[in-house]
Amino acid sequence: MDQKIIVTVDVVLLTLVGERLEVLLSRREREPFAEQWALPGGYVHAVEDADSLAAARRVLREKASLTSPYLEQLYTFSGATRDPRGWSASIAYYALVSADTLRPASPAPFELWPVDELPRLCFDHARIVDGALERLRGKSAYSSLPCYLLPPAFTLTELQQTYEHVLGQKLDKSAFRRKLADFDFLEVVKDAQRTGSHRPAQLYRIREEKNLMLFDRTI
Amino acid sequence: MDQKIIVTVDVVLLTLVGERLEVLLSRREREPFAEQWALPGGYVHAVEDADSLAAARRVLREKASLTSPYLEQLYTFSGATRDPRGWSASIAYYALVSADTLRPASPAPFELWPVDELPRLCFDHARIVDGALERLRGKSAYSSLPCYLLPPAFTLTELQQTYEHVLGQKLDKSAFRRKLADFDFLEVVKDAQRTGSHRPAQLYRIREEKNLMLFDRTI
DNA sequence: TTAGTTCGTGGCAAAGTGCAACTAATATTT
DNA sequence: AAATATTAGTTGCACTTTGCCACGAACTAA
Known part of the structure; x- marks a missing residue:
């Protein structure tokens, strides 16, 4: 040394x-x-x-x-x-x-x-x-990393907003959800909804077998 | 310590x-x-x-x-x-x-x-x-990194083959060239061609002001 | 009931991608 | 000199993905 x-x-x-x-x-x-x-x-x-x-x-x-x-x-x-x-x-x-x-x-x-x-x-x-x-x-931009800024269960709108705040840009709701469905690393939390002042939203969590997901294209 | x-x-x-x-x-x-x-x-x-x-x-x-x-x-x-x-x-x-x-x-x-x-x-x-x-x-997959496995001047076919060998998959010639044009980090080397046994190929180099380029989508 | 708000999905035009054929330029062969 | 083979580079087109917008659904509050 x-x-x-x-x-x-x-x-x-x-x-x-x-x-x-x-x-x-x-x-x-x-x-x-x-x-x-x-x-x-x-x-x-x-x-x-x-x-x-x-x-x-x-x-x-x-x-x-x-x-x-x-x-x-x-x-x-x-x-x-x-x-x-x-x-x-x-x-x-x-x-x-x-x-x-x-x-x-x-x-x-x-x-x-x-x-x-x-x-x-x-x-x-x-x-x-x-x-x-x-x-x-x-x-x-190409991974599920922002999920870890949220609690274990979250709504898709919350996840989208997290991506938006991290990336610093607005994302399209329907395109965002299509890609989440394609990448297939979330699962619904049964009988769990975020109930607020309006229509309740389904809660999701990261599928157990998935850790950090890297996408083949941008979110 | x-x-x-x-x-x-x-x-x-x-x-x-x-x-x-x-x-x-x-x-x-x-x-x-x-x-x-x-x-x-x-x-x-x-x-x-x-x-x-x-x-x-x-x-x-x-x-x-x-x-x-x-x-x-x-x-x-x-x-x-x-x-x-x-x-x-x-x-x-x-x-x-x-x-x-x-x-x-x-x-x-x-x-x-x-x-x-x-x-x-x-x-x-x-x-x-x-x-x-x-x-x-x-x-x-989303950067110009493979350029650095080539000498300073190279043909587009050589660059494509380098990507293919690194990524382990074939790429489409026309799509590859369209993206290179979009990303715009190469320039022609004037009056320099790779002359071989058939049609000569234009030589390119990385544009001086560009270093490693990160693309917003996959190559 | 009605109005207001957010959730979630569907339609569609525009942009991007994959595939294949085509032309171009050179060396080699006939 | 002409024909052939091979690689370079471009173009057209069908198909997929994306961005944009609107619509119906589900709930709260008045």
């Missing part, structure tokens, strides 16, 4: 609050940059973490009490100058959760910030957030 | 030889696994490498005398058990080059192996190769 290298994981946890994507930030407890806003993260613990995914899960568990959101490796940001302590590599992950997942812990050591009104972030964390947004938006 | 962590870069260099994708492998010079086949790679040098991309470039320069191929970060493979020396993280990159780029250095410390007839590889390098192939194949 050439010299000691700092290895951390950082997690970009995204959720949809109303029409806006928000990201979970926490105040750093230690130097450098103590008290400033940063992504939840920390050193990889070689004794405790089997791999970097396990480290990311641990971070989410410790900082946001989350157990199993959608979690995917994003990119590794590295270099000599991104951390004042020395040459560092941050293995970045991004996580998607429904907004209500975060409600319970209210007096929490974290806050949700809209992605287009972020405070100044430590290190290169602003770039990491940008990378996560680019990945989310790019991948959402 | 919790404990010392090994940080390396490994590069999956892919090229198209005839109809088959091949990957560059080299024999390891040191323990562990000395003399066995592995991806070109090595420790990140904190003093020498500005970041992991620079480290990957250095590896390619040292092991394959390559200066500027298409080079993109793939994924970071990490964990306590993938390297017998301890907890390690390999920041993996993949590179694409045209076959003729590798011809010059003939008595070289590396060999090209067809991706579906690989020898036993060290560490988890077989998984890393799989990841690179998955990325290449996935991304090729």
